[in-house]
Amino acid sequence: MDQGKEVRPRRVDHWRATVEEQANSGLSVREFCASRGFALSQFYYWRRCLTATEQLRHGADPEAGTLSAFVEVDWGRWARARGMPPLEIRLDLGGGCTLTLRRG
Structure with a gap:
């Protein structure tokens, strides 16, 4: 919706x-x-x-072809082809805790 x-x-x-x-x-x-x-x-x-x-x-049931709640995004290949830096996401979880995700 x-x-x-x-x-x-x-x-x-x-x-x-x-x-x-x-x-x-x-x-x-x-x-x-x-x-x-x-x-x-x-x-x-x-x-x-x-x-x-x-x-x-x-x-989701990928074998049955139903919608998946997660989608793989190959950002790294796309970004490298355009000369962009690797993908990095930082989440501040509070209390001095940070989660960093890097791809590419």
Whole structure:
């Protein structure tokens, strides 16, 4: 779902039930939306959001081709090709503790 927008749990529950109802209805998405007065874009938006949320919540199965919660980014090769310094991320954890991650 869009970052920065607060979504009320009731609305999420409503759309979760609506998406499930369509899946069990035997109707196409177009027919289902027409019978309920929903815009196709609205239905597809919520179905996509709910699917992504569920995949992230339950982890990923790369063998099954589902969405992974972690994505490998080969920043080092890209940065070296452009003459950029290696990637370094520093996190100040407080209490004098710093975590430094270097790649490249």
